Amino acid sequence: MAEIAVDVQNIVKHYGSFVALNDVSLSIQDNEFFTLLGPSGCGKTTLLRSIAGFEEVTEGKIFLYGEEIEDLAPHQRPINTVFQHYALFPHMTVHDNIAFGLKRLGKSQAEIDKTVKEMLALVQMEDFGNRRTNNMSGGQMQRIALARALAPKPKVLLLDEPLSALDLKLRQAMRDELQKLQRDTGITFIFVTHDQDEAMSMSDRIAVMSNGQVQQVGTPDEIYNRPKSRFVADFIGDTNIVDVTIEATDAKSTLYRSKGGVGLQVERATDLTVGAEISINVRPENVVIVDAGKGRADATLTHKSFFGRTSIYSMELNDGTLIKSRYSSRDELGRKEMAIGDSVGIDFAADTLAELTS
Numbered sequence: 001m002a003e004i005a006v007d008v009q010n011i012v013k014h015y016g017s018f019v020a021l022n023d024v025s026l027s028i029q030d031n032e033f034f035t036l037l038g039p040s041g042c043g044k045t046t047l048l049r050s051i052a053g054f055e056e057v058t059e060g061k062i063f064l065y066g067e068e069i070e071d072l073a074p075h076q077r078p079i080n081t082v083f084q085h086y087a088l089f090p091h092m093t094v095h096d097n098i099a100f101g102l103k104r105l106g107k108s109q110a111e112i113d114k115t116v117k118e119m120l121a122l123v124q125m126e127d128f129g130n131r132r133t134n135n136m137s138g139g140q141m142q143r144i145a146l147a148r149a150l151a152p153k154p155k156v157l158l159l160d161e162p163l164s165a166l167d168l169k170l171r172q173a174m175r176d177e178l179q180k181l182q183r184d185t186g187i188t189f190i191f192v193t194h195d196q197d198e199a200m201s202m203s204d205r206i207a208v209m210s211n212g213q214v215q216q217v218g219t220p221d222e223i224y225n226r227p228k229s230r231f232v233a234d235f236i237g238d239t240n241i242v243d244v245t246i247e248a249t250d251a252k253s254t255l256y257r258s259k260g261g262v263g264l265q266v267e268r269a270t271d272l273t274v275g276a277e278i279s280i281n282v283r284p285e286n287v288v289i290v291d292a293g294k295g296r297a298d299a300t301l302t303h304k305s306f307f308g309r310t311s312i313y314s315m316e317l318n319d320g321t322l323i324k325s326r327y328s329s330r331d332e333l334g335r336k337e338m339a340i341g342d343s344v345g346i347d348f349a350a351d352t353l354a355e356l357t358s
Contacts, residue, residue, distance in 0.1 A: 002029040003065070005156055005188040006051060011060035013046055013212075020046045022212040024060070028190060029204075033182045035191045037199040038209035039235070044192045047209070048158050051190065052081050065155060080149040081158040085165065086141045088148070090134040094125065097133060098148045105152060119147035122184065123177075139170045143177075150185060159191045163198065175202050196236055200224065208232050225283070229358045233281040240284060240323050241356070246276045256280055260319020264296050268350040272357070279356040284326035286352035289313060289338075295345025299323060301338055315344060 006028040013021035021043050028034045036044035049055040051062060053074035062070040069077050080101070088097050098119050102112045120126045123143035133141055142162060149157055159178075163171045179202050182189045193199055199206050200220045208215045208223060208231075216228045227233035233241060244256040247263070249270050256264045264280070272278065292298050299315035302322075313325045323346055338344065 002031070004028070004063075005030045005032065005065060006190065007063040007066075008047070008051070009061045009063070011047070011050060011062065012058045013043075013050060013055060014058045020212055021050070021057075024212070024214055026207055026214055026217055028188060030065075030188055031186050033179065033189045033191065033202055033204045035193060035199040035203040035206045036209060037193060037196065037206050039194055042209040043212040044194075044209050045160055046212075048081075048160055048190060048192050051156075052079055052158050053077050054081075078155040079158060080152060080154040080156075081160060082145050082149045082162045084161045086145040086162075088133045088141055088144060090132065093130050093132055094120070094144055095129040097144055098151050101148060101152045115151050116147075119151050122150065122181065123147045138166050139174065142166065142174060146178075146181065150181070150187065154187065156188045156190060159189060161192055161194070163193070164195075171198075178202060200236075208235065210235075225352070226354055227281060227356065230279050230281075230356045233279075233354065233356055238284055238324065238326070240282045240287065241279050242321055242323075243277070243279050246270060246272055246274050246278070249274060258317070258319055258321055260317070260321060262297050262317050262319045262321065266296075266350045266353055268353070270355065272355065276357075281354040281356055282348050282352055284312065284324040286348050287323060287325035288347045289315075289325055290345040290347050292343040292345050295347040297346055299344055299346050301340055301342045301344055303340065304338075313338075315346065317346075 004027050008024060008026050011021050011024040024047060036047060038044050046055060050057050053072060057070050061068055064077065089100070095116050098116045099112045102115055116129065120129055123146055125140065125143055128140070133144060163174050166174060175198060191202065203220055205217060205219055206223050207217045210231050216223060216232045223232065224236055227236065230241060233239050243259050246254060247257040248255040251269055253265060253267050254270045256266065297317055299317050301313060302316050303314040305312045309329055311327050315323045315325065317323060325346070
């Protein structure tokens with residue numbers, strides 16, 4: 001079993017009467033790329049700053065590899081942070097920026113020069129040591145900030161939305177570089193972002209946060225395909241959510257009834273009882289359009305949007321519930337033309353449906 005790098009236990013953080021973190025607990029494994037994901041104001045940066053020591057927690061405990069650290073000053077924690085705007089020293093060379101933390105630790109000049117050389121190679125900037133940072137691109141400054149943070153060999157590296165200031169193409173390239181850096185160094189990365197694509201593409205596991213609480217922790221696949229709450233399902237990507245009541249269930253199937261009376265029979269048992277009011281979630285790419293009368297329910301085609309690589313079909317069930325289906329352009333080949341107003345059926349595999357109980 002993997003060693004626990006950071007263990008957050010029942011953390012509470014108050015700013016006056018405002019509760020920024022409300023009983024947050026989670027464990028982050030050694031050598032894990034772990035992401036705190038959520039909308040602005042959800043508490044993810046406050047949690048990151050609490051781990052770093054920049055915020056004092058109101059209640060709770062934080063452990064770093066088994067050592068309790070919530071009362072330690074930031075410089076006493078073997079943790080480094082890469083900030084959103086890098087916080088580089090413009091009057092210093094790249095070499096001196098990277099060397100700064102090593103000098104404060106009292107390292108010898110020979111060790112400093114050796115480490116700086118290694119860090120420049122790690123971020124593929126070997127020829128930039130003598131240049132100043134004030135005329136460099138965003139991507140170059142990002143690499144320098146990473147090299148400076150990694151140079152003291154911290155046990156944990158915290159990254160507070162470090163890609164948000166970059167343009168889209170560079171941001172996508174830096175995702176791959178961050179993943180490679182994490183694998184190459186073996187350091188535990190804790191990454192904060194509001195960008196779902198960043199979180200899904202880079203992370204080993206994700207904690208989705210809202211209103212100062214952790215809503216769900218899981219792998220990208222678990223978060224996307226098996227969300228535990230309506231918030232997680234709706235926040236992560238595009239989806240279909242239908243409010244239903246469980247009308248009947250047995251060992252092999254469940255009958256869900258929408259608020260408007262549409263029944264959806266699914267070949268899968270549920271742990272919930274008859275009469276339970278929940279929501280069900282199916283991603284658009286898992287909704288298949290079939291002939292009317294041959295699916296789980298009938299619908300009327302109301303809109304089609306073409307996005308190049310994909311097309312989105314919008315449909316309305318008989319009770320007015322809107323359902324979306326996504327097809328790739330390749331899947332569209334050979335599909336018969338459908339006109340707005342056509343009657344169709346919708347279908348989906350039973351294992352692509354998720355029950356949302358909160």
